Amino acid sequence: MSGEAILDNLKQKFASEMGSPYARFVLNEGLDILNAEYVPNLNRVPLKPWARRGGNAAFLNHDASGHTNDCHVMEIPPGGKLNPHRQIYEEMVMILSGRGSTTVWNNAGKRITFEWKEGALFGIPLNCNHQHFNGSGSHPVRYVSVTNAPSIVNAYDNLEFVFNNPFDFPDKFSGEPDYFSAKNDREHWRVHTNFIPDALNIPLAMAHERGAGGQHLRFTLARTSQAGHLSQFPVGTYKKAHAHGPGAHVIILSGEGYSLCWLDGIEKPPQRFDWEVGTLIVPRNAVYHQHFNTGREPARYLAFRTSGSPRNTDGVLKCFYSRRIGGDQLDYADETPAMRRMFIDALAKNGLEMKMQPAYETELETLPPKAA
Ligand SMILES: [Fe+2]
Structure with missing residues (x-):
């Protein structure tokens, strides 16, 4: 039986499980759902009017987004603002372009306004009213949000409850004047x-731990159950490959390069996704992925x-340590020669050389032995 026939047969048997309250919600909002595994540039994603929010938007969904987290891009027109809005799911925001402000308030009357510009990251406190304003009369604001709407919408299956719920969460937000101040309180990588x-x-x-000259910063915004991190790696280097669960929305902030994605044990060449500032990659569940810097400046992503x-x-996190000791990270010593050749060739096209030798040598000093 062909693979196509096998899948078609299974499709009939799973037909009654197709769709979800979340999927129906997005489609009923009249918006497009685009594949988020690889979006060449978030700044060029076509958008459509989203009446509920009062701006233009598109949803970007990955393979498991119907049940984990999701993503949307939103635009606020020049001189414009979005509708006041509240939601009983969590949201993290990155400003892709433009400048403006956001007002957040709760039913207890606590209200804060803060300003932002391109490159800002913040979270929306759970179920707080909020409204975004474009601070420019000539340029649109574009931002990207990652939310846990799928699990919430699927659990309650009631949009009135999700979008018009009067409950305040004082532990999440109680109008602290410095709530949206930039703090630098650090603890290891956090x-x-x-x-x-x-x-x-x-x-x-x-x-x-993540590979050659890598830098890292972890955070949780607005006391949510979601998380984020920033990573950077130097010119002429690449990170160690690793795998983890679904829903990591990787957004390139600087540099140029590519990522390889492959499923362990499947004899297929890795998929290659070239990136630039604004690219989004969401590696599929349990897929190994590896990021390569082929440009002339450090590569940083969110x-x-x-x-x-x-x-x-x-x-x-198992993606922070070696497969040799039960983790989900592939050591440089265990990768294929073809990966290194591809990287050397890609650098050569830009007139650059690989600078990995110190990282290979450092790794050998602490590399656990291979399992028998
Ligand atoms: Fe990852």
Whole structure:
């Protein structure tokens, strides 16, 4: 039986499980759902009017987005504003272009307004009323949001409950005057803040665990159950490959390069996705992925994601340590020669050379032995 026939047969048997309250919600909003595995540039995604919000938008959904997290791009016209809005799901926002402000308030009458510009990151406190304003009369604002709407909409299946719920969560927001101030309270790789005004330039911390010269910064915005991080890696280098759960929305903030994605144990060449500033890649569930810098400046990306990827019993993310000791990260020593050749060739096209030798040597100093 052909693969097509096998899948067609299964399709009939799963027909009654197709769709979800979340999928119906998006389609009923009249918006397009685009594939988010690879979006060449978020700044060029075509948008349509979203009446509920009062701006133009498109949804970008990955393979598991119907049940984990999702993503949308939104535009506010020059001199315009979105409708006041509240939602009982969590949202993380990155400003792609433009400048403006947001007012957040709750039913207890606590209200804060803060300003932002391109590169700002913030979260919407759970179920708070909020309204975004474009601060320019001549340029649109475009932002990208990652939310946990799928799990919430699917659980309650009632849009009145999701979008018109009067409940305040004072532990999430109670009008603290410095709620959206940029804080620099750090703890290892974490910064405790609800607002990062400039994701492109905020200093990161060294993270040799992820590969050559890598830097890293982790955060949770607006006291949500979601999470995010920033990563950067130097010219002429690439990160170690790793795999984790679905829903990590990787958005390129600087540099140029490509990512390889492949499923372990499947004898197919990796998929290659070339990137530039504004590219979005959402690796599929359990797919190995690896990021390569082929440009003339450090490559930095943002990942907005769930916090539900596999961890060991001590809470350590398995994608941070070697497959040789049960983790989900591939050591440089265990990768294929073809990957290195591809990288050397890609650098050569830009007149650059690979600078990985120190990282290969450092890795060997602490590399666990291979399992028998
Ligand atoms: Fe990843």
